[in-house]
Amino acid sequence: MIQALFDWPTPRALAVWAALAVCLLLAPLVVGSYALSVLVLVLYFAYVGQAWNVMMGFAGQLSLGHSLYIGVGAYVSAVLFVRYGVSPWAGAVAAMAICAVIGAVIGFLAFRFSISGVYFALLTIAFAEFSRIGFDHISFVGASAGLFLPVAQRTHNDLLHLRGSPVMFYYVMLALSALALFLCRALRGSKTGYYWLAIREDQEAAQALGIDIFGYKMRAVVLSAAMTSLGGVFFAFYYNNLFPEQIFAINRSIELILGPIIGGLGTLVGPLLGAFVLTVLAESLRSATDALGLNLPGLQLLFYGVCLMVVIIFLPNGIWPALKGRLGFDDDRRSGD
Amino acid sequence: MALLEVRNISKTFRGLRAVAEVSFDVPEGGIVALIGPNGAGKTTCFNMIAGSFRPDGGTVTLAGRRIDGLRQDQICHAGIGRTFQIVRPFAQLTVEENVIVGALNATGSVSVARGEARRALDMVGLGPKAGQMAASLTLPERKRLEIARAMATHPRILLLDEVMAGLRPLETDQMVQVFRTLNRETDLTILLIEHVMRAVMALAGHVIVLNHGETICAGPPEQVVRDPAVLECYLGEEAL
Numbered sequence: 017m018i019q020a021l022f023d024w025p026t027p028r029a030l031a032v033w034a035a036l037a038v039c040l041l042l043a044p045l046v047v048g049s050y051a052l053s054v055l056v057l058v059l060y061f062a063y064v065g066q067a068w069n070v071m072m073g074f075a076g077q078l079s080l081g082h083s084l085y086i087g088v089g090a091y092v093s094a095v096l097f098v099r100y101g102v103s104p105w106a107g108a109v110a111a112m113a114i115c116a117v118i119g120a121v122i123g124f125l126a127f128r129f130s131i132s133g134v135y136f137a138l139l140t141i142a143f144a145e146f147s148r149i150g151f152d153h154i155s156f157v158g159a160s161a162g163l164f165l166p167v168a169q170r171t172h173n174d175l176l177h178l179r180g181s182p183v184m185f186y187y188v189m190l191a192l193s194a195l196a197l198f199l200c201r202a203l204r205g206s207k208t209g210y211y212w213l214a215i216r217e218d219q220e221a222a223q224a225l226g227i228d229i230f231g232y233k234m235r236a237v238v239l240s241a242a243m244t245s246l247g248g249v250f251f252a253f254y255y256n257n258l259f260p261e262q263i264f265a266i267n268r269s270i271e272l273i274l275g276p277i278i279g280g281l282g283t284l285v286g287p288l289l290g291a292f293v294l295t296v297l298a299e300s301l302r303s304a305t306d307a308l309g310l311n312l313p314g315l316q317l318l319f320y321g322v323c324l325m326v327v328i329i330f331l332p333n334g335i336w337p338a339l340k341g342r343l344g345f346d347d348d349r350r351s352g353d
Numbered sequence: 354m355a356l357l358e359v360r361n362i363s364k365t366f367r368g369l370r371a372v373a374e375v376s377f378d379v380p381e382g383g384i385v386a387l388i389g390p391n392g393a394g395k396t397t398c399f400n401m402i403a404g405s406f407r408p409d410g411g412t413v414t415l416a417g418r419r420i421d422g423l424r425q426d427q428i429c430h431a432g433i434g435r436t437f438q439i440v441r442p443f444a445q446l447t448v449e450e451n452v453i454v455g456a457l458n459a460t461g462s463v464s465v466a467r468g469e470a471r472r473a474l475d476m477v478g479l480g481p482k483a484g485q486m487a488a489s490l491t492l493p494e495r496k497r498l499e500i501a502r503a504m505a506t507h508p509r510i511l512l513l514d515e516v517m518a519g520l521r522p523l524e525t526d527q528m529v530q531v532f533r534t535l536n537r538e539t540d541l542t543i544l545l546i547e548h549v550m551r552a553v554m555a556l557a558g559h560v561i562v563l564n565h566g567e568t569i570c571a572g573p574p575e576q577v578v579r580d581p582a583v584l585e586c587y588l589g590e591e592a593l
Contacts (some may be wrong), residue, residue: 107497205463207457207462207463209463210450210453210454210463211454211457213443213450213454214443214446217443217444217446220405221442222427223424223429224405224425224429224435224437224503225426225429225454225502225506226455226458227426227454228424228456229426249446261399279591282445285463298583
């Protein structure tokens with residue numbers, strides 16, 4: 017796994033990555049506050065998409081309930097901060113640990129009793145839904161009235177307590193998505209990564225080749241849950257308000273999986289590319305309709321639906337696999353080049 | 354003591370006795386063939402040895418260790434590699450990646466596994482196709498991929514389920530050559546299910562004939578093909 021980290025991509029790919037990194041690092045100096053908020057969203061979706069992709073894209077386990085981990089991550093860190101003054105970074109560790117346990121419980125129930133495919137997806141939805149209803153009734157965390165983080169005008173960015181300007185949040189999210197990308201890249205080239213792909217492709221054949229299917233699927237679920245919860249921590253401190261009805265909602269689970277699906281399931285670049293394409297298009301659409309004075313609720317969801325259909329019809333493997341060949345770099349499948 | 358000892362294994366599917374009290378040995382370094390008409394219980398025997406099905410009764414012992422009832426992956430670790438009669442390639446992975454997955458059974462290092470995969474692919478003649486998607490392979494190539502993948506797990510005994518089916522005579526001879534070389538050079542023990550008698554006669558030192566889930570004959574290939582019961586139920590009189 018360590019070795020895979022230093023397994024450099026082709027020079028051309030490296031150049032593109034370097035250019036992208038420079039653009040992203042310098043972006044806050046150039047773009048306005050609105051564009052910056054869109055970029056924060058892009059990075060957020062790239063991050064949680066990457067986390068979801070570990071489970072679905074790599075190990076082939078469809079979760080439609082990832083809002084559960086976002087929600088629990090957000091609530092754990094926010095409650096620790098609001099009630100006990102615990103730093104969000106320490107809160108993040110707690111959130112990851114708790115979500116890892118939740119992921120392990122769901123994974124254990126599903127894999128121990130051979131629940132797979134759509135039934136597994138239904139199980140993930142069920143857990144997210146009853147968490148939503150549960151949190152609606154826990155008065156300690158504000159119940160359905162919501163939980164609010166203190167917002168005060170500050171003269172400087174307090175990274176330790178994640179209180180500060182959008183620019184700070186932008187860099188935090190950039191660092192998180194970059195870390196997730198590196199982690200996934202290392203995993204993809206490791207024994208675990210190969211085993212996940214084998215399980216995704218054919219469980220029975222994978223098992224006959226000596227793969228402990230239960231163990232490796234558990235690893236994927238636990239890792240994905242822990243990673244996703246960090247997205248929730250960020251969400252809590254960025255938006256400063258949490259409502260169970262919103263954060264655990266199924267459309268939150270759906271919107272985070274659209275990026276990797278449209279970008280390219282199981283690829284490393286897919287979640288990033290999909291998040292960028294979808295978020296930027298959706299935001300442009302919103303500003304266009306706003307400029308025209310139209311008020312069309314639900315238009316964004318309709319738009320997501322159209323995007324999904326177009327990609328499924330014309331690029332069934334997602335945008336990235338189609339684009340990669342034309343760009344002349346092939347870092348997802350190093351062995352295939 | 355034989356490397357693989359199968360004792361009185363049985364399997365019933367909803368009242369149908371697929372395998373009834375079958376026993377046989379596979380000696381270390383030997384090549385044993387399991388033959389018989391369709392539905393005789395050959396693949397069911399394989400599935401019980403490799404752990405896809407748990408036998409209703411009887412025992413399977415590999416090098417003195419009971420393996421019946423273990424999971425497939427544990428049995429693979431114990432040293433049994435298998436191919437599937439209906440091939441199961443990892444379609445969206447490259448040919449090489451397919452075999453790397455197999456090779457990782459014996460090592461934690463992907464680069465070592467890649468080397469092993471290359472060797473296994475060269476052995477079955479798929480070296481030039483290493484970078485292609487497994488989905489793009491033809492059926493005979495997929496069969497060879499199954500073999501390379503199973504071999505890459507470093508088994509002590511390789512179970513081959515009809516890997517010659519659909520191959521042309523020349524390809525069959527090449528495949529026979531591959532297994533002979535493997536058997537001679539690495540002392541790999543092989544248990545095969547095969548309908549292609551050309552391959553059975555060329556490879557096997559011992560043949561077991563199953564019919565309706567029971568052993569009806571066992572012995573050296575020359576003797577088995579002359580057995581009246583085998584001729585009647587499987588090979589037909591014209592085989593003489």
